[in-house]
Amino acid sequence: MVRKDLSITFMGVKFPNPFCLSSSPVGNCYDMCAKAYESGWGGVVFKTIGPKHYLIDEVSPRFDALTKEAEPFVGFKNMEQIAEHSLEENLADLRRLKKNYPSQVLIASIMGSNEEDWEVLAKLVTEAGADMIELNFSCPQMTSHAMGSDVGSNPELCRKYCAAVRRSTKLPFMAKMTPNITDMCDPAIASLEGGADGISAINTIKSIINVDLDKKVGLPIIDGKSAISGYSGKAVKPVALRFIQQMRNHPKLKDAEISGIGGIETWEDAAEFILLGCKNLQVTTGIMQYGYRIVEDMKRGLEHYMDEQGVDCLEDLVGLANKNLIPAEELNRDYIVYPEIDTNKCIGCGRCVISCYDGAHQAMEWNKETRRPNCNHDKCVGCLLCGLVCPVGAIKPGERVLKANRKPRNLAKLVLQDSIEKL
């Protein structure tokens, strides 16, 4: 039976596996974190601890889900802020977790409203036994503008608060970035310059995901009103991957240690974050929907992936995809890939014809008698929308043809995207 070592060192700390709870409702107390460790999570980012003077007062209800057709949880909206337990309780929980689970990694997430807060909190969680710290610069639903994503979109504040934390702890720490910004590289660089050892990304995206059509209020409804708050789950994965790639692509961040966050539910999601340069992974929404148990399949699936890839060390996979993401202007635009229709698989639904006509280039023709499509190469531009909408996977990338007047490169070496073959 295949067995692989999933351990990986991130910011100088060895994790038994890269999977961690992210700072959120899923790591709100000792019992939750203990259960997560027992379920096999490599680490826990304990729910963000705030300064003593900042009192948490939560709304009810506080979540909503975006659905699509029969899929109940495409994306998730969360209005909960940072830990609502007292500072003393949280520190006691940290101490107890470290005592009872010494081999798994304990990360304290903290958030202050000024330099003094950050210094004090960093000192307290260091004393409580945390292995590393995450600075929450990015919660989009804080009731204070001195805290949360307003800080994370201001590079100077990031730099200043990182420096404050650096002054009061020797522990490695990472700065958690907000995606509610055009360029994440600026605050990330400022954080590293301020003394951070790594970056975690992304926190949630500011959102309104549903509006009640009768009451004319966004969801969830709190006494007749709602507010913009953080969006997470599978739907945000592409956004997270994009920010991570942009950071890895920046000369000042190319070797940055990154903890990836955003819609991770399966080992495939995890592998994508690793291939784009993450050495650590954090999860919340998947757990909120399915429970801590999802780590079992993520770990086992990742072990099998390592086996298939022929690597014994997870680190060997980190960042392998970064170099294959290049600026759009550098892509090879010399050829067209025509769709190849497997007539044995085709069931004659005609969805490819509809999408090609209404969404592409009217190349897919329909034989009314046989109820089967046929691609007219004179019109086809090779966008392969047809393959994406085919419900039975009958359309795949087929013949590759050079555009007129292009010099042939070595076509045999061209690598085709095969994402449409996934299911």
Place this chain on the structure above:
Amino acid sequence: MSKCYQDEYEAGYTPRLVMEEASRCLLCLDAPCSSSCPAGTDPAKFIRSVRFKNFKGAAETVRINNVLGAICARVCPTERYCQQGCSRSGIDKPIDIGRIQRYITDFEEATKMDILEVEKPNGKKVAVIGSGPAGLTSAAYLAQKGYAVTIYEKDAKAGGYLRNGIPEYRLPNAVVDKEINRIVKLGVDINLNTRVGEDVKLADLKKENDAVIVAIGASKGKSFEMFEHNRKVKIAVDFLKQVKARKGNVKLPKNVLVIGGGDVAMDVVTTLKLLGVENVSDVVYEEFKEFRASKKELQSAQEQGVSIIDGYAPVSCRGGTVKFKHRVIPADLKIKADLIILAIGQVTDPAGIDLEFERGEVKSKSYRVGESNVFYAGDIAHGEKTVVYAVRTGKEAAISVDKYLGGK
């Protein structure tokens, strides 16, 4: 679409369909499916693995828990076990667990996964009598624990009822072969054409081995006196064995009467239809409400156009004519057929194996016979007479043997 005997009756899932079915699973808290699988295959875990794209992990769960996973996936009457308590029934209908399991084991085969591992030899020897599901399971379990296991099988090929009894359209012999190959790869020796009692003596096996597991099944079909010495009468299990061995190449008449209402009877009537017999009548002692056959087998029989008449007991037989009386209402039935097939149950044929039986089951409370080194499993053990139950008793008997021989 017309079906044929040599092809699997039910099509397997495509990757998209297995994901759709796994997505119907509610991933519920206490997973009644897992607690009600006699073999402990743990559907909740493997369905969740499918849901989260960990197909290889799913295959590991199935194979480690149930060494005949690909077989059970096809033949298990899941509506009586894992699917019975399915939480999804609160919305519409249970998850098709058998079919998901089949996808997983087909995937395991297609990707040539090698899951089971063998501990280093412990120097102890165990003989297993019979290579049906119980014998194979106990042999596989003990081989993994490091025992030197030898199976003694009276037939020319291993598999017992899996090979001989369950029709090709439900369980292709190719699948049986692959499952047995996996077990042989664990180091299990299979001595074919060896009947214990004739070719080897049980007493010798007891002496030469540290333990013996008797898993001889119930392979002999029952008959009633009124059907004796009648050339038009055949026994269901003999008929099924012949058809499967000849890959469906048998000559059959136009009108066939089948008597019996269990899964074996359903296998016979569906086989007859798939082989082109025009008129197949099945007379069943039980009324529909007390039917013993699994829903799936009953459904395929009905799809194939078998006439099923319930509530009648046979009273006499002369040549090809059988008279029945209804068990409750005053009603008579007379059917004339070219061939009569009896599917009224099976019994154990313990020839040469000196054990004390009571209603077909060994008279003993544990899996061990008295204070001897003889153990037993399968149809001759207490419990239901299904493949999945044979896997369970095979596993449990093997655990008893391991404990008896000092295993941890």
